[in-house]
Amino acid sequence: MxxxxxxxxxxxxxxxxxxxxxxxxxxxxxxxxxxxxxxxxxxxxxxxxxxxxxxxxxxxxxxxxxxxxxxxxxxxxLPEVVKPPRNPVLVARLERIKAKLANEEYNRITRNVNTSAINRHGAIADIGLQVRSAKAVVVTVFNFLITVVAAFFCSYMGSQYLFTDTAARVLSAVIAASVVGLAELYVLVRTMEGELGEP
Known part of the structure; x- marks a missing residue:
């Protein structure tokens, strides 16, 4: 002061x-x-x-x-503020607490690492798991495309009893296919969340 x-x-x-x-x-x-x-x-x-x-x-x-x-x-x-020297016992205690916290953080980060399952080239079971996963994705995408296309043609063919104009039939078919596609995406996302273990 x-x-x-x-x-x-x-x-x-x-x-x-x-x-x-x-x-x-x-x-x-x-x-x-x-x-x-x-x-x-x-x-x-x-x-x-x-x-x-x-x-x-x-x-x-x-x-x-x-x-x-x-x-x-x-x-x-303004006189220069002189800082009091730090207590060596307190400094040592703070260093121990920092080391303990760093160790806990490291253990938290690496708790799901299994060193016995890791090798240089991977295992055959890993390849089979990856193939099954890729196969499931391909089947899911194919199923999605077939469902949306089928909904489009069904709506297009069924709308001939309501509309005589081709543009109105195409528009109603696109709307129906969009609704079915969004419903399929919702179900797909919920299924994937269940597989990943998320609520």
Whole structure:
């Protein structure tokens, strides 16, 4: 927290003029504080209490300048914050906790890895599983296409009793095929979710 000003040349010059005047009515204590502040090495600081006393003196004596005018080229002196040293026991404990958390995270990530089932070339059972999976996907896609095409032709042929115009028959067939396709996709997604073990 700031408790002093770093005084600038304007303040230094004006205070030196006041101190050099023989007829100056500066109180002795204020004079000593100002002289002490000017004698300090750079950066020269002026405490807030001395600044308040000096402001009161300027007001009482009726000087034609104010303290804020003198402090225009000054700044606040902010002392450097000194961080206390860290407790070595606490640091060691934090390191143990970090290591424990990292180990738990590693175990969580690798809990489903089975090192005995992994080999360089894979197993024959893995190839059979992949073939069965690919076969199931091909059958599912083929079934989907057949169902949508059948729904289209069924709607097209059945709509001849409702519409005489070919465009209206095609449009109704497309709508029916779209509805059937969306229903098939919904069932397919729900089935795949069940196979993957998701709710």
């Amino acid at each position: 700031a408790s002093a000003f770093v005084i600038g040349n304007k303040f230094r010059h004006k205070v030196k003029e006041l101190l050099e005047k023989a007829d100056s009515s500066l109180p002795q204590r204020l004079r000593e504080e100002l002289e002490e502040s000017l004698e300090k090495p750079e950066p020269t600081t002026l405490s807030f209490s001395t600044a308040r006393n000096f402001k009161k003196y300027l007001q009482d004596e009726g000087h034609p300048f104010y303290l804020h005018e003198l402090l225009e080229d000054s700044s606040l002196h």
